[in-house]
Amino acid sequence: MNHPPRVVKDAVIHRDGGFCILALNRCQGEATTTDHRANRQAGGSRILNHPANLIAACAICNGDKADAGAIVLHDLEERGLYIRPGATHAATLQRAIATPVMDLAGDLWLLVDAHTRTPYERES
């Protein structure tokens, strides 16, 4: 398994404000790791280690998301925190880049790289 480098994880946690964005039932609050919005498949691809596919998470939510059922995944998908797999890893990554993430305050962000996120303007 190729995990994102620690330096990338730390940058993503800082980018996202230091708190777990998943905020599932057992959330610990402080983010200590990163979660893949689109899960890497078996034999996974490094392309899905792109920072736009990573969000700040606590270890508990990171594990709980992996075991989550349809209702929880639907909620996470609504917040841009779960991305369904596309036909290819590249297509999946493009979907992640184009899908805004909702933070704990309800604001939407497009994830650019490990250090940058830009406000997403809702269409009115």
Ligand SMILES: [Zn+2]
């Ligand atoms: Zn959490």
